[in-house]
Amino acid sequence: MESIAKLTGVSKEFHSGRGISGVNLTLSKGDIYGLLGPNGAGKTTLLKMLTGLLTPSFGSISLFGQDLDQSFASSMRKVGCMIESADFYDYVTARQYLKLNASFYPELPPQRLDEVLEAVGLAAFAKEKIRHFSTGMKQKLAMASSILHYPEFVIWDEPTNGLDIEGVVHFRALVKQLSAEQGITFLISSHMIHELEQLCNRVGILHQGVLVREGNVHELLADNISLEQYYIAELQKGKELMDNGGLNSSN
Numbered sequence: 001m002e003s004i005a006k007l008t009g010v011s012k013e014f015h016s017g018r019g020i021s022g023v024n025l026t027l028s029k030g031d032i033y034g035l036l037g038p039n040g041a042g043k044t045t046l047l048k049m050l051t052g053l054l055t056p057s058f059g060s061i062s063l064f065g066q067d068l069d070q071s072f073a074s075s076m077r078k079v080g081c082m083i084e085s086a087d088f089y090d091y092v093t094a095r096q097y098l099k100l101n102a103s104f105y106p107e108l109p110p111q112r113l114d115e116v117l118e119a120v121g122l123a124a125f126a127k128e129k130i131r132h133f134s135t136g137m138k139q140k141l142a143m144a145s146s147i148l149h150y151p152e153f154v155i156w157d158e159p160t161n162g163l164d165i166e167g168v169v170h171f172r173a174l175v176k177q178l179s180a181e182q183g184i185t186f187l188i189s190s191h192m193i194h195e196l197e198q199l200c201n202r203v204g205i206l207h208q209g210v211l212v213r214e215g216n217v218h219e220l221l222a223d224n225i226s227l228e229q230y231y232i233a234e235l236q237k238g239k240e241l242m243d244n245g246g247l248n249s250s251n
């Protein structure tokens with residue numbers, strides 16, 4: 001299976017002493033990978049390193065089979081990301097905002113702006129200024145922007161933040177559609193474990209910067225009542241190992 005992203009022994013040490021420690025992780029084409037972990041576990045840090053927003057202190061990252069340092073521009077062309085809350089120009093409309101972003105991709109067909117607005121459920125608000133948007137609407141616009149250029153790999157950090165129930169259902173359908181129709185690979189960090197259970201084929205649990213467990217969701221559900229039950233149990237094991245000083249790298 002084609003490797004989309006590969007982290008080998010990746011660590012990030014912040015001055016605070018926290019960060020990420022020895023993460024090994026491979027995402028294959030077509031994966032919908034859910035990244036779980038408590039607040040401060042290192043999920044955003046890991047996603048930032050995959051997109052060049054942070055540089056690892058140790059280890060290597062490759063995207064699409066090429067070292068990220070060597071192929072940053074060409075790899076990023078195939079990545080769509082939404083990490084932490086997006087910044088917008090409040091005085092432009094949703095469509096104008098996407099048009100600005102589309103200017104980086106001159107090959108995009110003109111109808112693409114309306115396609116992505118429709119895909120995230122914002123078509124009716126295309127001509128409204130962003131300053132009138134709610135948190136959830138801004139989240140949808142950031143999602144639209146991240147898929148504008150037909151990325152092959154989408155990285156979303158807590159994408160359901162601010163979405164209403166209908167928005168969450170729509171989000172789930174969108175991921176499944178993009179995965180099935182365009183073969184997009186997803187890496188999604190979220191605290192919404194029930195969402196990930198319904199969406200992902202694989203999940204990983206980060207705890208205090210260490211990828212303590214990974215698994216195939218179908219296999220995990222065969223042995224556990226729910227992903228939540230698995231998560232709580234694995235987190236507890238991770239804590240015990242940390243307390244005993246026995247866990248300092250993933251896998």
Ligand SMILES: Nc1ncnc2c1ncn2[C@@H]1O[C@H](COP(=O)(O)OP(=O)(O)OP(=O)(O)O)[C@@H](O)[C@H]1O
Nearest residue numbers: 014015016018019038039040041042043044045046
């Ligand atoms: N620039 C920084 N300098 C120092 N410490 C940092 C920095 N960025 C993150 N950290 C620390 O690294 C750890 C991981 O942070 P990160 O934001 O990756 O966690 P997270 O899993 O995304 O958390 P949450 O679920 O709360 O969003 C935290 O303890 C955080 O305080």
